[in-house]
Amino acid sequence: MGKLLNAETGIARKGNKQDMKKLILAAALAAMALAPAPAKDWPGFTRGMGIGGWLTNYKRFNVLPESRRLKITVGDLEHFDTYITERDIANIKAMGFDHVRLGFDQIVLEEAPGRYRERTFRKIDDFIAWCEKHGLNMVLNLHKAVGNYCDIAEKVQLLDDKGLQDRFVALWLEFERRYHGKPGLAFELLNEVRNVDPEKWNALADRTLKAIRERNPARWVVVGSTCWNAAGTLDKLKIWDDDRVVYTFHMYAPYEFTHQRGVLQAGPLYYNRVMEYPTKDVERYRDYNRLVNGSKTGGYEGLTEIGRQYIRNCLHGAHVFTQKHPDKILWNGEFGTIRHAPPASRVAYMRDVIATCREWGIPYCVWNYLSTPNDGNRFSLVDDDTRRILSPELLKACLGEGGD
Numbered sequence: 001m002g003k004l005l006n007a008e009t010g011i012a013r014k015g016n017k018q019d020m021k022k023l024i025l026a027a028a029l030a031a032m033a034l035a036p037a038p039a040k041d042w043p044g045f046t047r048g049m050g051i052g053g054w055l056t057n058y059k060r061f062n063v064l065p066e067s068r069r070l071k072i073t074v075g076d077l078e079h080f081d082t083y084i085t086e087r088d089i090a091n092i093k094a095m096g097f098d099h100v101r102l103g104f105d106q107i108v109l110e111e112a113p114g115r116y117r118e119r120t121f122r123k124i125d126d127f128i129a130w131c132e133k134h135g136l137n138m139v140l141n142l143h144k145a146v147g148n149y150c151d152i153a154e155k156v157q158l159l160d161d162k163g164l165q166d167r168f169v170a171l172w173l174e175f176e177r178r179y180h181g182k183p184g185l186a187f188e189l190l191n192e193v194r195n196v197d198p199e200k201w202n203a204l205a206d207r208t209l210k211a212i213r214e215r216n217p218a219r220w221v222v223v224g225s226t227c228w229n230a231a232g233t234l235d236k237l238k239i240w241d242d243d244r245v246v247y248t249f250h251m252y253a254p255y256e257f258t259h260q261r262g263v264l265q266a267g268p269l270y271y272n273r274v275m276e277y278p279t280k281d282v283e284r285y286r287d288y289n290r291l292v293n294g295s296k297t298g299g300y301e302g303l304t305e306i307g308r309q310y311i312r313n314c315l316h317g318a319h320v321f322t323q324k325h326p327d328k329i330l331w332n333g334e335f336g337t338i339r340h341a342p343p344a345s346r347v348a349y350m351r352d353v354i355a356t357c358r359e360w361g362i363p364y365c366v367w368n369y370l371s372t373p374n375d376g377n378r379f380s381l382v383d384d385d386t387r388r389i390l391s392p393e394l395l396k397a398c399l400g401e402g403g404d
Contacts, residue, residue: 041361042246042329044137044184047354047399048099048365049092050334053372053380054084055104055123056143060264070107070146072117080108080123083372089130091387092369096399100136101333101365102127103143103191106171110146113167116174128182139222139333139365140175141188142168148194159200169208176215186220187212188333192228192250198236201226206238209245217244222331224248229333231317239325247321247328251335251353253314254306256288258349261340267292277345278307278352308352315356322360332357336367339378343391350397358400366398 058079061069092100104124111117124140131138145168147158158164172187179185189208193201205223212219221244225237229250237247252258255268257275262268271288285306286298303310312319321330335353337346350366357364368379370387381398382389389395396402 040327040329042331042363045099045139045186045246045331045365046363047097048101048137048139048363049095049097049369049381049398050101050103050336050365050367051084051088051370052103052143052368053370055080055102055108055120057103058083058372061144061149069149072107072111072120076108077119079372080120084127084370086126086130086133088369088387089127089136090134091382093134093136095389095395098137099139099365100127100131101139101141101188103141105144106142106146106167107144110167110171113163114170121178124178128179128185132182132184137184137186138182139186139188141191141222141333142171143191145190148190157194157196159196159204165204165207168204169211172208173211173215176212176219180216183218186222186246188222188224188248190224191334193224193226195227198226198233202236202238206240209240209242213242220244220246222246222248222333224250224333231315231321234317234321234330239328243327245328246331247325248331248333249318251311251315251332254285254310256285257306257341257345258337260338262338274340274342275345276342277349278305280305282306308355311349311352312356315353315360318362319360322362330362332362332364334365334367336379336381339380339390343394347391347393347397350394351402354397354400 058076089100102124108120109117109124128138145158145164147161147164158168168190172189175187189205209221209223212221221242223237223245224247225233227233229248231249231251234247234249239247254275254277256271257277259265259268260275261272267288271292273284273288275284275288282300282303282305283298285300286295289295289298289300300306318330318332321328332353335350337349339346341349354364366381368381370382370384371378371380380390381394393402
């Protein structure tokens with residue numbers, strides 16, 4: 001999830017956060033100057049559901065020392081065997097979605113360099129079989145790679161270590177070897193690349209894509225930009241002369257709302273206050289930034305309301321991409337709100353993000369179907385026990401139905 005995104009611009013909130021906040025006004029003016037134009041369709045991937053909490057985010061990694069983050073326990077294996085079953089895939093199909101984005105961690109499938117865990121790979125086998133049976137397309141998403149945990153800074157970084165990069169490429173080639181004859185399956189190379197040199201990431205993505213293309217010219221390959229897949233950094237991402245590459249971004253602005261009172265991020269946990277959307281109480285958002293981030297002004301300069309126009313401004317980078325590259329597919333691969341948010345606010349937020357994406361012809365995938373309770377960040381859209389959607393209004397919003 002986009003845990004560290006700037007609250008207004010969709011750019012990483014590390015570093016010059018206050019400077020980034022000022023970009024919102026410029027983005028608003030620029031957005032008004034763009035005429036609507038639809039993005040290129042991604043057939044069979046119009047509206048999707050993400051699955052976390054099964055093979056990724058299955059426990060609170062941030063409280064574990066590094067030596068234990070890289071190990072799989074018997075309890076983990078038992079969780080993998082039981083947490084998601086065919087009934088969940090059938091449920092997602094019945095809700096009205098056409099694809100599923102499955103997150104997995106490298107250590108879940110890789111016991112050691114070049115040595116893979118057959119027991120957990122069988123979970124991927126099951127997932128693919130269930131999706132094919134129920135008519136759902138699939139995105140396999142490497143959610144946490146060794147050297148790039150989206151929510152934890154590691155000592156050894158993927159983009160600075162050739163050995164880790166070799167393992168990264170080899171893992172995707174293993175996927176292609178195992179699932180070569182699966183046309184409804186897309187490979188998303190890496191979830192939320194951290195705030196790193198974009199050229200280093202472009203180089204690794206290019207190397208991985210070329211390796212996959214040597215074995216399968218037709219595989220859908222999904223690539224996002226740096227700064228946790230921020231829409232504002234899409235212009236830093238390499239554009240390939242390849243019709244089977246899909247470009248992606250994530251959307252969690254305003255962070256103060258989407259992650260409110262979450263237990264994995266120190267800021268929302270510390271502030272511990274209900275945040276509503278839409279709202280004219282912008283001062284509450286400024287108060288968050290003054291208290292949590294030490295901002296003198298609290299940011300959000302010039303804003304009197306946080307609502308749909310604010311969302312459009314935050315997604316300005318995505319809109320620019322569709323205008324500049326009308327022959328490329330752009331996909332909003334992850335967005336959502338924590339369950340601590342007021343129910344009506346969750347519905348309104350999902351409706352506004354999806355309405356904006358649909359206006360610009362951008363397919364999307366909501367986060368998240370079901371999250372494990374001990375992960376802490378419960379972005380789930382269904383009840384943990386019954387697997388029923390938390391409200392009919394929320395389902396309509398996620399499907400792009402209802403509202404104005």
